[in-house]
Amino acid sequence: MNSPEPVNTMTTRPSLLEPGKNLKKRYRTDLWFQRIGITAIFLSLAFIALLFFQIISEGYTAFIQTNILLEVEFSEQAFAKENLATADYPGLIKKSLTDTFPEVKSRNGKKLLFSLVSSGAAYKLQEMVEANPKIIGTRQKMWVAAASDVDMLMKNKIDRKAPEENRRLMDNQLAWLDILKSQGRLEKQFNQTFFTTGDSREPELAGILGGVKGTALTLFITLTLAFPIGVAAAIYLEEFAPQNHWTDLIEVNINNLAAVPSIIFGLLGLAIFINFFGLPRSTPIVGGLVLALMALPTIIIAGRASLKSVPPSIREAALGIGASKMQTITHHVLPLAMPGMLTGAIIGMAHALGETAPLLMIGMVAFIVDIPGAITDPAAVLPVQIYLWADSPERGFTEKTSAAIIILLAFLMTMNSLAIYLRKKFEIKW
Amino acid sequence: MEIAASRMTDQAFPIMNADILAEEHARLHARPVDRKTVGSPFVKNPRMTCRNVDVFYGEKQAINKVSIDVGQNQVLAMIGPSGCGKSTFLRCLNRMNDTVSSCRVEGKVCLDGIDIYGPAIDVVPLRARVGMVFQKPNPFPKSIYDNVAYGPRIHGLTRDKNELDEIVQTSLVKAGLWEEVKDRLREPGTGLSGGQQQRLCIARAIAVSPEVILMDEPCSALDPIATARVEELIAELRAQYAIVIVTHAMQQASRVSQRTAYFHLGDLIEVGPTEKIFTNPGHKLTEDYITGRFG
Known part of the structure; x- marks a missing residue:
């Protein structure tokens, strides 16, 4: 405030017509950042395209x-x-x-x-x-x-x-x-055989149906277990649980579980479900249980985040006219949180779909020719089928491996588009 | 240059030296020693009575021994600077503070002579009888019809669709919204304008036929025209309900209320008929606040 020299202010004030060096430098930084971003996106798209080209040209x-x-x-x-x-x-x-x-x-x-x-x-x-x-x-x-x-x-x-x-x-x-x-x-x-039969030692007789059905049965078990349990756990932890050291401990452990290597879950499944409970090995029920354990933390974390993002004003509105806590949650909070929960579930399921390591531990790596008809029949799943074929020496299995990858990707895309459709259906416009 | 600068401040502000400012600040931000509420906190035939209500958030005391009555068919306005506890106190009246786990309420709050913090009291019917309208319009992301019908539905107030239709219509008529929305009851409530949304929230509150309506700064998110409409509505609703309104706008308090309570740092400083509070306040702090010396 004290004696600002008029001349001084004139020189430091930036001219509108001739921006100074400093400004140009700032714009250059912006431009560089944009360029790096575009390059990154271009590179990742190029790699995806290369991957698809490689798999499809090899597998068709x-x-x-x-x-x-x-x-x-x-x-x-x-x-x-x-x-x-x-x-x-x-x-x-x-x-x-x-x-x-x-x-x-x-x-x-x-x-x-x-x-x-x-x-x-x-x-x-x-x-x-x-x-x-x-x-x-x-x-x-x-x-x-x-x-x-x-x-x-x-x-x-x-x-x-x-x-x-x-x-x-x-x-x-x-x-x-x-x-x-x-x-x-x-x-x-x-090649009708490829879509109608199970695995075989002969490449020309090997089919993908066993793997597809095994995967479908396994994921069915995973979804029916992990989604309701995960949503219930998320609701309890977010809405009902008291804030104390115990809930803090549980939260930390759930976050840690999400980062545990998947083969550990396979060991757990082997020890608990097969050795202790005596469930049949190599079956979708055990695979589904193990993958459900694996998907649970992801679903719980995503569920809690989406419950947290529901504005408190909606809860207040419902409580304010005398809705009980459970009514507030089921009528108002849950419908608003559902799209986010579905996203979490689909990320968890996509992980489960591609998982091989834990299934090796519970014997799903076995050579199984029969197409599974029930969750207690021995079965192979798609990623394990890919692994088995990739391991086979016959020339004919090379193309089968790529074809199985194509089927796996198609399975994934079907699942994702179903989830997007459901999310759109549940989404409530504000 | 120095001289010029000081001349400028001379024109804009009265001379105030730092010591006086600090003294003034200390006076306004200290708890008054004389704890006795000035004015007349009690009315004949009260709907709700509050006696020596203390509210704590953990260790911190937010409300200090407040006693006040809410009369039937009148609007009680609660004014005071930010953080003075008026919203906290309002939320004690239908136990909305229960949702805050660290919050503890002591003292007695009675609705028609029954202590609402008593051990046998269930908050669900209580909140049906003491409705609430919030600061920000918060309609459910459902249709206009479902917004109003939600309360009667969960409380099982109707036997069939016709009765429900009737309740929805009368509530919307009472809230002065019927003419504007009668042709689009199936459209989402969130598609209305801010003022309409707030009136929809009022309709939703009165659909469960409450006895007391609590309003927490209901017009602070609305433009002047919508505000005027809601104020008119409050005046109409007074004929049937006891209304408690928290407001930041002193003009609003003087326009809509019959009684005004002035809160300051968790203390109830003064209660009285609105015209008395605004023309001849009995306490220095009330006078300072309504004359705009702070707030």
């Missing part, structure tokens, strides 16, 4: 499968015995192949010829006969799955020009395949 071929058209004679004498299950179905396939290539006489040559067709083809014949016994005594044309090596050849994953000793298919096999192809009896078709 698993959705098609090379099939061979065979003409099989269901001769009467092959079914002489009463029991249809004991008939020699592989023999029928072999007969059909030798009829097609009568020139193959040697034992070794026949072995190579028979290996062109998948071992699953015989089961297909059996299913056909059992479904319709009238076809006995007729000749039927049918598409059967080719062996995985043939499939790989058709998908250009086996190099024809490689020396014969380094190749999975011999020269005469290639010749037979070329003949079949020229006759239109070798074709790539939609």
Whole structure:
């Protein structure tokens, strides 16, 4: 206030037309910050795109499968015995192949010829006969799955020009395949097997349905346990619990549990659910219980945060006209907190969906062919299925691995969009 | 330059030296020694009676031995500087302070002769009989109809839909909102203007037919026109209810109330008929406050 020199004030005052150096520097900082942000976003998008491109380009071929058209004679004498299950179905396939290539006489040559067709083809014949016994005594044309090596050849994953000793298919096999192809009896078709069967040792017979169903059953258990328990715990801790050292201790522990490595939960599940309670191993019920334990802290923390964010004025309004505490919560607080709780639940479930480590501990890593029908049937889940296939040496499982990842991502996206839909439905406009 | 500056302050403010300021500050912010409330805190046939009410937040005492009556069919205004405890005291009257875990109330608060802090008292019916309107309009994020119907529904006041419709209509008519909203009862209450929202909150409070209505600065978030509308409404409601209103605006207190109570740092300094408080206050602090020397 004391004697400000007029000249002084004029020089320090920034000109509107010519901003000083200082201002330019400030703007430059802004610009740099923006650039760094945009670069970060661009990089992460690029990596996601690369990931998707890699997985899809590697995996889409698993959705098609090379099939061979065979003409099989269901001769009467092959079914002489009463029991249809004991008939020699592989023999029928072999007969059909030798009829097609009568020139193959040697034992070794026949072995190579028979290996062109998948071992699953015989089961297909059996299913056909059992479904319709009238076809006995007729000749039927049918598409059967080719062996995985043939499939790989058709998908250009086996190099024809490689020396014969380094190749999975011999020269005469290639010749037979070329003949079949020229006759239109070798074709790539939609791979129904992949979507309708469980795991298999043979890549061309392995399917994802077992993993999908196992995952669905496991997540069903997880959701039905973790969501109600988590929401109830969040409501109690946030609305009813007294503020004392005990609740502080509980809060700290819940926060810590959210950061515990997931394999620890697997050990817990092994010790408690399997060894102590004697639940069957490798089953969705145990997997679901373990994953529910894992998802609980996330759901509780998100639930408490969303309860906290409900404005106190709504509680006061309800209490002020004589609603009881529970009415205030169920009629007013919970509907407003529900979108946030659902978000928490879906984050927890997404974690649970991708979790492999704890499931290894409770035996869900076992090789299971059957498709689980109930929560107490042994089952595989998608991430474990991916792990198992990625571990298999056969060339054919490489594409299956990527295809399973695609299915897992699709599962995740379906779950997320369902959650977004529910959240939008529950969301109350202010 | 120095001379010029001091001349400026000369014109703008009366000369006040630091010692006088400190003395003044000490006088206004010390608890008065004479604890006896000036004026007439008691009325004939009171609806609510408060005797020696103390309120503590943990160790801190927020209200100190306050005794006052709330009369039927009249508006009691509670004024005082910020933090003087008037809102705290208001919330004692329907036990809204119960939600604050550190809050403790001592003394006697009676509704029609029954101690509302008694061991057999349930707060749910109490709050139905002593309704409350809050500072910020807080309609539920539901339709206008459901906002008003919520109270009667949870208290089971109606037997069928027609009765509920009737209660909703009469409450909205009483709150002076019916004409504005009768064609859009199904639209959300949060879509109304601030003044309409506050009248909706009043309708919601009177839908459960309370006997006393507590209003905690009901107009502080409203513009002057909406305020005038709510003040009119308060004057109309006085015919049926006992009303206690906390307000920061002294003009509002003088316009709407019949009795005024002046609170200062947790003490009830003076109570009396509104015109007396505003024209001939009996206590120095009241006079200082209503003449605008502090606040």
